[in-house]
Amino acid sequence: MNQNYDFKNIETKWQNEWLKNKLFEVNEDSSKQKFYCLEMFPYPSGRIHMGHVRNYAIGDVIARYKRMKGLKVLHPMGWDAFGLPAENAAIKHGVHPAKWTYENIDYMKNQLIKLGLSYDWRREVTTCSPEYYKWNQWIFLKLYERGLAYRKSSFVNWCPSCATVLANEQVIDGACWRCETQVEQKELEQWFLKITAYAEELLKDCDRLTGWPEKVLTMQRNWIGKSEGVEVDFPIEGLNEALRIFTTRPDTIFGVTFMCLSPEHPLADRLCEDKEALRRIRQLQREPEIKEGIFTGKYAINPLNGERVPIWIANFVLMEYGTGAIMSVPAHDQRDFEFAVRYGIPIKVVIKPKDSELSEPLNEAFEDEGVMVNSGEFSGLPSSEGKKAVADYIEKKGLGKKTINYRLRDWGISRQRYWGTPIPIIYCEKCGIVPVPEKDLPVILPENISLTGKGESPLKYVEEFYKTKCPRCGKEARRETDTMDTFVDSSWYFVRYCSLQNEDAFHKEKIKYWMPVDQYIGGIEHAVLHLLYARFFTKVLRDIGIVPFDEPFERLLTQGMVCMESYRCPEHDYLFPKEVKDGKCIHCGSSVTVGRVEKMSKSKKNIIDPDEMIEQYGTDTVRVFTLFAAPPEKDLEWSSQGVEGAHRFLKRVYALIFKHNKWIREIHISESEASSIGMTEEGHAEPAFYCHSEPKRSESEESPISPIISLIHRTIKRVTLDIEKEYQFNTAIARLMEFVNEVYGYEPKTEEERKVFKFAIRNFLILLSPFAPHIAEELWREIGEEGFILNEPWPTYDEALAREQMIELVVQINGKVRSKIMIPQGMSDEEIVKIALDDEKVKQWVNGKEILKVIPVKGKLVNIVVAN
Template sequence: MSVYDFREIEKKWQTKWKDNNQYKMDTRDESKPKYYCLEMFPYPSGKIHMGHVRNYSIGDVVARFKKMEGYNVLHPMGWDSFGLPAENAAIKNGIHPHIWTMSNIEEMKEQLNVLGLSYDWDREVTTSTPEYYKWTQKIFLEFYKEGLAYKKNSFVNWCPSCETVLANEQVVQGCCERCDSVVEKKELEQWYFKITDFAEDLLKDLDKLDGWPEKVKLMQRNWIGKSHGATIDFKIKDSDETITVYTTRPDTVYGTTFMVVAPEAPLARELVKGTEYEAVLDNFLTKIHSLSSIERESASLEKEGEFIGKVVINPLTGKEIPIWVANYVLADYGTGAVMGVPAHDERDNDFAVKYNFDIIPVIDENDKMINSQEFNGMTKEEAFDGIIEKLESEGKGNKKTNYRLRDWLISRQRYWGCPIPVVYCDDCGIVPVDDADLPVLLPTDVEFTGRGESPLTTSESFKSCTCPKCGKPARREVDTMDTFVDSSWYFMRYIDNKNEENVFDSDIVNKWMPVDQYIGGVEHAILHLLYARWFTKAFKKMGWTVHDEPFQNLLTQGMVLMDGSKMSKSKGNTISPMEIIEKFGADTARLFILFAAPPERDLDWSDAGVEGCFKFINRVYRVVDELSYLAGKDVEFGELNKQDQEMRAKTNSTMKKVTEDLSVKFGFNTAIASLMELVNELYKYKELDNRNEAVLKEALEAIVVIIAPFTPHLGEELWTMIGKEGSVFDISWPKYDESAIQLDEIEIVVQVNGKVRSKIMVPVEITEDEMKESALSDDRVKEFIEGKSIVKVVSIPSKLVNIVVK
C-alpha cells in the first residue's frame, strides 16, 4: 500500500495547475452563468497568518464548488499595498517602501500558492503600482468635476514631536503610537469626499442586502445615524445674528438654560473675534487638544467649559441663555452648537451642576409636558410635533432630518499613498492635472525622517511644476490619499485589469457586478464596506455602472483564537501557517480550519484537532488506494441486499447534505462531518464478504469528489488514483440518487428512562403505535423494563422511543 506523501503530492499539483493555467478564466465568456467570488485582499506584510488561511480557504471552497456547479467563476487576488507600515519600514531600515512592499508581495504570493488556492493570478492588482493608482487618480478627478471631492479646513490629530498628522487609529490613549508624545489638534486644509450626499441611499439600500449579516447592517445603520428633529434659531442678544442648533428633542426646548459650542468650531472663533475672550478660547483649546473624539463623547469624561462672553435668547421662553464652550461638544455634529437641557440630558446635567446653571424639568415621570406653556399636559410625542409647528410658524426653526455620517477625510500626510492629482497656482487656484499627464508618479528623491507634514515636501522635483491651465509656475499637492480609497473600487478593476484606456469597461463590469460572495473580517464592517458602497453609488451617478450595491452576499468569518484569545505577536500565542503546512501539509491546514467551527464563528486552535484531520486524510488516502482496483472494472448494482441498500443510502444522503451545506449555508464543518461519517461506513462495508462492488465504487467516487474542494491537492491525486482523467474540478458536481436514500427500513433509538438501551430496524411506513410495540418487544429492552411498571411511552416518529418506568 502506498503512503500519503503530502509534500510530493502538493508540489506536484501546484506545478500542474500553474503549467496548465488551471484557474485562468475569461470574463467575456457568456456560455455559463457568472459567479464572482471574492475575499478581501490583504496588506502585504510578508507573512500570512491563520486569519488569512481561514479567509482564503473559505473562499476557495466556494469558488471550486461553484465552478463544479457549472458557473463561470471569477476568483481573483491582489494587494492592498499602500500604507503606513511600508513607510515606517523605510524610516527604520532605510529601505524604499516600493522595494519592501514588492518583496513582501512575492513572499506572500508564494505562501498563498502553497495553500493551493484557485486564484486567476492573471487578474492580480497591486494598488501601489502606477498601473493601478493612475486610475485611482482618474477617479479622484472625476469626483472633483462632479463636486464629490472638495477641500476645506478641519481639525486633525497632530504630533508635535513627529511634526505630522495622525489618523485616529494612530492615536493611542491620547498619544502618538510612534513616539508617545501627547497628540494635539491642529487646523489644516484637507481633502474630502462628499459621502453625506448619499446618506439616505446608503441607509435605505441596506434593506436590499438580504445576503448580509444583520449585525453588519446594524453597525452601518448606527454609523450613518439617521435622526429626526428640528433646527432651532437662538438670537444673539444685542445682535441681528442667530445661532442655529440641531436637536432630536425639540420637546425639551423650554428646559434650555445654557448653550454649549464646540471649541474648535468656526462658530466659536467668530463669537470671540475681537474680544477679550479670544485668549479664553485659545487657552481652552490648548487644554483639550490631547482628548480624542471618542474620549470627548464618553459619558465618564469630566465636563469642563468656559463662558465666551455672549448670550442668546431662548426663542420660546424669551429668557437669556449664556454661551459656553465645552469639551464634550464636537464640531462635526450638527452646527457645532448644542442647547443645554440639564433636566433631560446626563452630560448637560453634569455640566449644569458643575457650573451652577438652572435645571428646569419639562417632562414629568408620566412623560407629560410641564413648564412648557400651552404644551403642558401633552405627551412628549404630541409636544414634539406641536413645538416644531410653533417654531416654523414664528420663523424660528424647521423640522429636520439629520445624519451622524460625516464626509470622508481622505488627505494623508504620507509618502506611501496615491498622490492627489491637483496643483496650486497663484493665479488659477486649484487646478486638476490633465488626464494625459496621469499618473502623477511618486518621486524617489524623498527623505524618510518621520518628521514633517509629508515626505513629499522634501522632493523639490515633485513639488515644483507648471500650471496645466496658464503655464506659470505652480505647486503640486503633497498629501496622498487614504488607503481606503484604493480598496473601494479594486473589485471592479479585477474584472478588467488590463484596460489601458480607462478605469474599466462599463459593459463588462455591469455584467459581472455585483460580487456574488464577498468574504472578510468583521473589522471592516463599517468603513471599508461603507466606502465601497459609496464608490458604487457615485459611479452609478456618473453613469459608469448600473448597480446600486457592490456585494450581494457577505460572509464575515470569525477570528482564529488560541486558548480563547486572539492570536497576536504581543501575546506570544501565534501559530505559523507555514510551520503547520511543513509538518502536515496545506490540505490538513485547510481541512482543520474549515472543520473546527462554522465560518462565521470564532475558531479555537487545537493541535489535537490538526493531528486528527491529518489522520483522517491518511485514512481517506488508504481506503481509496485499497479500492483503486475498481477503477477499470465495469460493475453494476444488480440485486441489492439490506446492507447494500444502507450503504447506497448513506452515500447519496451524504451527497445530498454536502450539496445543501455548500450551496445554501456554507456549512463547511457539517459537510466535513458528514464526509467523515461516510468514510467510517465505507470502512465497515468494504469488510463484508458479500459486498457489492458497484456500491463500493459509488461511495468511493463520492468521497473523492466531496473532499476535493476542501483538500484540492488530495482531491486531484485521488481522482487519478481511481482512474479518472483531467482535473476533478473540471467535472460537474455529481447529482445524488433520491430513490437510493429512501430505504424500506430505518433505524430508531430506544431509550429507557432517557438512556439508550437498544437500536432497532423498523419499516419506513410504521405507525407510532407499531413503533412503540416494536420497542417494547425488543429483547434488549425487555431486560431493562422487566419487573417494573411502565409510566408512559414517548415516541418521536421515525427517530426515537423513550420508555419511562419506575
C-alpha cells in the same frame, strides 16, 4: 501508489499542475451563469497569518463548489499595497517602501499558491503600482468635476504617532484605529470627498442588502445616523451672531439651561478668552469617559422664552455631529445632567411622567416620554405631540426650520505621508486650484525621497515633484503634496478585477458580466470603513456611467477570528506556543501563566505560523482544520489536537484508497451505469436500494450494495445542503468523516459490489475536493480517473436513495425502558440525546427530578440517570 500519505510531494505536484494548465483562469461566457467570489485583499505585511488562511480557505471552497456546479467563477486576488507600515519599515530599516512592499508581495503570493487557492493570477492588482493608482486619480478628478471632492480648512483627527490625519471612521474610542494612540485635533487644509451627498441612498439601500449580516447593516445605519428634528437659532447676547443648534427633542426646548459648543466650532476662539484651556479641551476631544467644559462668559437667548442661557465649550460635542453646537437640557438628557451636576448648572424639569411627578432634586435625567410642564402654552401636551407642535411653532414664527440630519460626515482623504496615491491637484497663484489633466495621469510618486515619519508630507521637500507648470496658464505652480487615504484604493478594486491586467480598468461589458460581487468575505472590523466607502464609490461610478448597478456586494460573509490562549512567563513576558513545554518556559524554566482564549496577535505571541503548520501537516490538513473547527461566521479556537485530528482523517482517506488500489483502478463505470446504480429497471429509485443488476439474494441475506448506495446519496445530499445553507463547512466535513468511517471496513467481493463501491468513492472524492483539493486530485488519478477533479460536475443525489434509514431509539430511565422513538440512522450522540430529552414520555418521567447523567449507547440507546 505509495503506501504513505506523502502530502509534501502531492501538494507541490498539483499546485504546479494547476498553474501549468491554467486551471483557474476564467473568461466571460454569456451563455453561462457567472459567480463572482471575492475575499478582501491583504496588506502585504510580509507573511500571511491564520486569519488569512481561514478567510481564503472559506472563499476557495465556495469558488470551487460553484465552478463544479457549472458556473463561470471569477476568483481573483491582489494587494492593498499602500499604507503606513511600508513607510514605517522604510524609516526603521533604511529600505525604500516600494522594495519592501514588492518583496513582501512575492513571498506572500508564494504562500497563497501553497494553500492551493484557485485564483486567476492574470487579474492580480497591486494598488501601489502606477497602473492602478492612475485610476484612483481619475476617479478623484471625476469627483472634483461633480463637486464631490473639495478642499477646506478644518479641525481634523491627528494621530501624533502615525503623524497623519484620520477619517472619523478611523477613530475608535478616541484612539487611532491602527496604533491605538490618542487622537488630537489639528487645523489643516484638507481634501474631502462628499459622501454625505449619498447619505440617504446609502441608508435606504441597506434594506436591499438581504445577503448581509444584520449586525453589519445595523452598524452602517447607526453610523449614517439619520435623525429628524428642528434647527433653531439662539442669538448670542451682545453679538450679531447666533448659535444654530439641531435637536430631535423640541418638546424640551423650554428646559434649556446652558448651551455647549464643540472646541472646533468656528465661534469657539471668539467666545473663549482662555486659549490655554481651549487647547486642553481640544486634546480631550473624543474621550467618552471624560466630560470637561469651559464657561465662555457669554450668553445666548432662548428664542421661545427669552431666557439668558450660558454658553459653554465642552469636549464631548463634536463638530461633525449636527451643527457643532447643542442646546443642553440636563433634566432630560443624562449626559447633560452629569455635566450640569459637575459644574453646578441649574436643572429645569419640563417633562414629567404621565401619572406622577418628579422628585426634585433629580438623581438622574428623565429621558422617557411624558407630559410637558413649565413650557408656556404647550404645558399639558403629551411630549410626543409636543414635538410636532413646538416644531410647527418654530417654523411659523421664523425661529428655525424642520430638517433632517445625518451623523455621517464627509470623508477626509488627505494624508501627510509619502506611500500613497498623489492627489492630482495643482495650485497656481493666478488660476487657483487646477485639476491635473487626464492625459497627464498618473501623477507618479518620486522614488528619490527622504522619510522621517515626522510632521508634514515628505513630498513637500522634493522639488522635482512639487514644482510644476500650471496646465492652464503655463506659469510656475506647485503640486498638492498630501497623498490619499489608502481606503480609496480598496473602494473600487473589485471593479478592476473584472478586466485583465493589460486591459482598460473600466471595461464596461466585462464589468456588466461579472459585477456585482456575488459573495464577499472579510472581517466585520471593516463595517463602517471599507464597506461603507466601497458602497459610496460604487454609486459614484454608477452616476458617471461606469457601472450599471447600485451596490457592489450581493452577499457578505464576515468570518470569525482565529483565537488562541496566550502564555506568559514572569521573566520573559509573553511567549510563543513553541517556547512553552510542559507548562514551563523553555528559556528559564519558570511556570507559565495561561491566559484567556482571544484573537491571535503578534503583541501577545498567541500566534501559529501557517508555514510551520503546512510543513508539519500539509496544506490540506490546515484547510480542513480551519473549515471544520467552527462555522465560518464564528470565532475559531486553535487546537493542536484538532489539527492532528484533521491530519488523521486525510491519512485515513488515503489509506482507504490504498487498501483497494489493486483493483479499483481497473473498474470502469460508464455514464449510463453511473446513472443506473441504485435504480430499478424502469429507471425509478428502488425503495430497497438494490442495484437493478445485483444478483438476487434470499430475504434473510442483506445486500452489501444497498447500504453503500444509500450512504453515498445521503452524503451527497448532506454535503450539498450544508454548503448551500449558510456555508456550514464544518458539518459538511463531518458528513465526509462519517462516510469514511462507514465504508472503511467494507470489502467488496463481486464485480457489481466493486462498481458500486467505486461509484461511491468517486463521488466522495468530488465532495472532498473543495476542502482538500490536493489529496482529492491525487486520489482521483489513483482510482483510474482522468482529467482534473475540479473540472468534474458536482454530483447529484436521488431523494429516494438519500432518504434516511430509520432505526428505533430505546430510551431508558434508571435502566428501565420508558420510550421508543424512530430516528434517522447515523445521527450524532448530541442529536440523539436532544431527541430523547425532548420526548413527551421521557419528560413525564424526569419532570422535577435532577438529571445526573445522560449516556448514549451505540446510536440506538439512551440511558438517563435521575436522582430518586
